[in-house]
Amino acid sequence: MSVISDAEPPDQKRRGVPPRALVLGIISFAAGIGLWWLATVSGLSVLPNPLAVAIRFGELLANGQLLSDAGASLARVLTGFVIGTAVAIPVGFLMGWYKTARSLIDPWIQFFRVVPPLAIIPLAIVTLGIDEKPKIFVIFLAAFLSSVVATYQGVISVDKTYINAARVLGASDRTIFAKVVIPASTPFILVGFRIGLGSAWATVVAAELIAAQSGLGFRMQQAQLYYDLPTIFVSLITIGILGLIMDRVVVWSDTRLTGWQERM
Amino acid sequence: MDTQDPKIRFDNVTKVFGEGVDAFTALRNLNLDIADGEIVTVVGPSGCGKSTAMNIVAGLQDVTSGQCLVNGTEVHGPGPDRGVIFQQYALFPWLTVRKNVEFGLKLQGLGKDERRKRAEHYIALVGLSDFADTLPKNLSGGMKQRCAIARAYAVNPSVLLMDEPFGALDALTRVRLQDQLLDTWSRDKRTIMFITHDVDEAVYLAHRVIVLAARPGRLQEIIEVDLPFPRNEDIRLSSEFTKIRNRVWHAVYTRSDKETA
Numbered sequence: 001m002s003v004i005s006d007a008e009p010p011d012q013k014r015r016g017v018p019p020r021a022l023v024l025g026i027i028s029f030a031a032g033i034g035l036w037w038l039a040t041v042s043g044l045s046v047l048p049n050p051l052a053v054a055i056r057f058g059e060l061l062a063n064g065q066l067l068s069d070a071g072a073s074l075a076r077v078l079t080g081f082v083i084g085t086a087v088a089i090p091v092g093f094l095m096g097w098y099k100t101a102r103s104l105i106d107p108w109i110q111f112f113r114v115v116p117p118l119a120i121i122p123l124a125i126v127t128l129g130i131d132e133k134p135k136i137f138v139i140f141l142a143a144f145l146s147s148v149v150a151t152y153q154g155v156i157s158v159d160k161t162y163i164n165a166a167r168v169l170g171a172s173d174r175t176i177f178a179k180v181v182i183p184a185s186t187p188f189i190l191v192g193f194r195i196g197l198g199s200a201w202a203t204v205v206a207a208e209l210i211a212a213q214s215g216l217g218f219r220m221q222q223a224q225l226y227y228d229l230p231t232i233f234v235s236l237i238t239i240g241i242l243g244l245i246m247d248r249v250v251v252w253s254d255t256r257l258t259g260w261q262e263r264m
Numbered sequence: 265m266d267t268q269d270p271k272i273r274f275d276n277v278t279k280v281f282g283e284g285v286d287a288f289t290a291l292r293n294l295n296l297d298i299a300d301g302e303i304v305t306v307v308g309p310s311g312c313g314k315s316t317a318m319n320i321v322a323g324l325q326d327v328t329s330g331q332c333l334v335n336g337t338e339v340h341g342p343g344p345d346r347g348v349i350f351q352q353y354a355l356f357p358w359l360t361v362r363k364n365v366e367f368g369l370k371l372q373g374l375g376k377d378e379r380r381k382r383a384e385h386y387i388a389l390v391g392l393s394d395f396a397d398t399l400p401k402n403l404s405g406g407m408k409q410r411c412a413i414a415r416a417y418a419v420n421p422s423v424l425l426m427d428e429p430f431g432a433l434d435a436l437t438r439v440r441l442q443d444q445l446l447d448t449w450s451r452d453k454r455t456i457m458f459i460t461h462d463v464d465e466a467v468y469l470a471h472r473v474i475v476l477a478a479r480p481g482r483l484q485e486i487i488e489v490d491l492p493f494p495r496n497e498d499i500r501l502s503s504e505f506t507k508i509r510n511r512v513w514h515a516v517y518t519r520s521d522k523e524t525a
């Protein structure tokens with residue numbers, strides 16, 4: 001960019017992780033594993049040591065079980081999440097745009113928001129059977145509820161001056177919706193996605209602990225029966241890593257899609 | 265249209281917000297004609313209905329009673345014949361300077377090439393050519409407002425409505441933009457209704473300064489600015505300027521002090 005001549009300098013803050021924080025993060029992580037190691041070799045703890053966990057990790061990876069478990073959990077989360085957000089976005093826009101729709105739908109959302117998705121599982125199993133449907137349904141619910149609220153919040157908090165600016169340039173309601181309301185509420189929707197994906201992931205693992213024949217949660221539940229601590233560790237670590245990756249994907253698309261925002 | 269007809273006419277305009285006990289009269293019986301090609305500035309204490317009056321001309325707010333006419337026809341909703349420039353710039357932050365300026369052109373159904381050409385012309389006019397592909401967040405306040413001016417000009421409105429457009433800018437940038445505005449006006453002679461709380465700015469830009477009083481918002485006084493165009497620093501420092509400025513100052517502040525005291 002060329003030199004800026006105006007009196008006020010434009011905002012040129014750079015975003016991203018400063019190297020120092022990254023280094024400290026790595027040190028902290030390594031120290032944690034070191035402590036874990038010390039605790040186990042010194043006999044202070046009954047936990048499996050890091051090496052045993054790493055070996056089990058290799059075994060489960062080699063025999064394909066880890067991948068099929070992770071695949072089963074991921075498939076449930078993504079199916080539920082995609083359907084949940086695909087329904088949430090139009091419903092959220094409807095609620096934000098039309099007061100009547102808001103008054104009709106909001107009480108239901110407020111009610112279901114205070115019911116933990118897992119509490120729906122018994123009902124879902126009785127009514128939807130024991131196959132994939134009840135699990136996907138509760139994940140759908142978790143993703144839907146957080147995304148619908150975020151979308152609707154996004155629509156109602158669109159700055160009125162943007163709407164007026166579009167109107168005086170000759171924009172119809174439809175154009176305002178497509179060209180102003182949707183882009184202006186995208187940051188809110190992505191926050192909803194992030195929360196929704198997090199709660200969908202938490203829900204799937206818990207749902208698999210209760211009722212499933214596959215998935216990371218199911219595997220932990222099985223390992224618990226056989227007192228197989230290394231497998232429980234491998235599953236936990238995989239859950240953490242996959243959750244982290246999904247979160248990063250949303251954050252990454254957020255910076256791509258809403259990089260126009262002025263950030264403090 | 266007869267050239268004697270006003271470009272903008274407030275015909276006994278009253279605007280009441282709310283109802284019953286909450287009813288608040290923002291404007292009462294405003295009568296005002298603004299001629300074609302005239303620059304009128306509006307000053308008055310905060311809350312006296314300046315923005316309300318402008319929003320009525322813009323079609324963003326309805327009148328409660330009376331009529332607002334533009335080109336002899338009653339205003340019903342906004343239209344591209346009236347360009348509006350807001351104090352908060354109101355640029356779409358997700359669009360680059362170029363896309364912001366093209367926004368209104370797209371709505372008029374202009375083709376891609378024509379759009380680009382027109383946008384480039386107006387971006388150059390406000391001196392932002394080097395920043396055409398920059399997002400608003402990377403522009404200074406003055407540059408944002410210049411972009412907003414280019415966006416309003418691009419759809420070629422015959423009336424410009426400006427609500428404290430330079431209010432948030434530093435003094436130097438403000439003076440520069442005032443001169444640019446007058447320079448552009450000297451070529452296109454658009455009708456301008458310009459709201460400001462800066463008495464110097466009001467006098468420097470205007471043919472006439474409209475002073476409003478508050479509670480309820482109403483016309484207080486109209487002060488003719490009998491200074492020649494083009495305006496420049498000599499005029500700003502002249503004793504005639506000071507005299508008019510003092511009159512406006514007196515009309516705005518002395519009266520409103522008496523009211524609130």
Ligand SMILES: Nc1ncnc2c1ncn2[C@@H]1O[C@H](COP(=O)(O)OP(=O)(O)O)[C@@H](O)[C@H]1O
Nearest residue numbers: 281282288290309310311312313314315316317
């Ligand atoms: N939408 C609204 N609802 C209720 N009151 C309003 C509304 N808009 C403006 N007002 C009131 O009308 C009065 C005039 O407002 P405004 O035209 O914005 O004043 P100014 O621009 O001169 O400061 C103010 O007292 C304001 O509180």
Ligand SMILES: [Mg+2]
Nearest residue numbers: 314315316427
């Ligand atoms: Mg105002």
